[in-house]
Amino acid sequence: MTTTASPFAAIILAAGKGTRMKSDTHKVLHKIAGRAMLDHLMASVAELGPQRTAVVVGAGREQIEKAVEGRAVTCLQEPQLGTGHAVQQAQAALEGFGGDVLVLYGDVPFVKAETMRAMLERLHGADRPAVVVLGFEPEDPLAYGRVIADDAGGIVKMVEFKDADESERACRLCNSGLLAARAEDLFGLLARVGNDNAQGEYYLPDIVNIAIADGRGCAVIAADSADEVAGINSRAELAGAESRWQAARRLRAMDEGATLIAPDTVFFSHDTELGRDVTIEPNVFFGPGVRVADRVLIRANSHIEGASLASGVKVGPFARLRPGTVLEEDSFIGNFVEVKNAVMHKGAKASHLTYLGDASIGAGANIGAGTITCNYDGYFKYRTTIGERAFIGSNSALVAPVTIGADAIVAAGSTVSRDVAPGELRMVRAEQLIKDGWADRFHDTMKKKKAAEKKG
Known part of the structure; x- marks a missing residue:
């Protein structure tokens, strides 16, 4: 001041x-x-x-x-x-x-x-x-x-x-x-x-x-x-003011060292902070409270609000970062991943189709496709803690509050409701039922039934 x-x-x-x-x-x-x-x-x-x-x-x-x-x-x-x-x-x-x-x-x-x-x-x-x-x-x-x-x-x-x-x-x-x-x-x-x-x-x-x-x-x-x-008295004038503000902010971003692949498709908030050598692909929207450090890549069609992105982070495409998200150096959020009030520590990654809410993801941890943190019971929110280098298999549900230890592995398709110790393998699956020849008999029966209907 x-x-x-x-x-x-x-x-x-x-x-x-x-x-x-x-x-x-x-x-x-x-x-x-x-x-x-x-x-x-x-x-x-x-x-x-x-x-x-x-x-x-x-x-x-x-x-x-x-x-x-x-x-x-x-x-x-x-x-x-x-x-x-x-x-x-x-x-x-x-x-x-x-x-x-x-x-x-x-x-x-x-x-x-x-x-x-x-x-x-x-x-x-x-x-x-x-x-x-x-x-x-x-x-x-x-x-x-x-x-x-x-x-x-x-x-x-x-x-x-x-x-x-x-x-x-x-x-x-x-x-x-x-x-x-x-x-x-x-x-x-x-x-x-x-x-x-x-x-x-x-x-x-x-x-x-x-x-x-x-x-x-x-x-x-x-x-x-x-x-x-310029005074603003109508929705049209409001839209015009927004357009002028965004145009000026895009020019400033590029003047300060950011690359905007398709500038007219990127929308900033009044307080967006960008570092140098940031690359922003088309159709990216920044809500309030976003800080982006140097050498960050934000890929197309991502929505980011209330998040902090450290240097070397990669986001998207089609990612959503909600308030409270912290991405530490070289972490990665991929396509159709949503993160809310969670920290991705250095080098952690969630590449596909994942929801991480109220969580701490340890350095170098890998979150498989389709993983969700079950953080809400209808009344309260609970945290999930995942240790360093942990591996969470695809299609896993982590029922908070729960802690996954360092170097632990959660097998694909598991629903984890109790803590997993460091270095432990946790597999939570129903026993598989095998009936030899059942599918062949089913197909034969249904084909005969369909043929009979056609004759009738």
């Missing part, structure tokens, strides 16, 4: 109903790369070390309150009378705070910490602007409000598209809605904002024009891209 030169607080607006999402989940809690968009934004704010963070809530307040508990205070906006009115609801939460204030939006999740810092630093420029606005230049300005500014970034006028003349509409610098101001200026100016407009609402950008009318300067800085300040 790198703190700012002056203390600051963040106000995040999240009171909107988000009706276009058509969801019971609050809009700002919808996820991008496995993380709620509100959490993306709060993580960037946290990088700068805010003294206070206030989230303005309205519809679905209980969901937001639960999501930010311990990280921010919430302030209720009811009724919802515009963005200026929303910010005013945070005034009590910031009582006694005399620093800077950033106003952000919970559905604009990708504002970078560097951009926030630049807004705050501009607030303390030599001209000490009353308000700093974050602008952006989209490919098509559409009906965005315009920021009319001079060559030095001083704001001449903020104007809504519908109120702009032709020359003002020709300006490409648009208003993102995000701004910074000193607390006393922010709330002092807001107290003077009126609602004499078609919607009868109190608009936050009006504080800029009020300050300018007072003879005070205001400034604008530009975001690096329109994507940084």
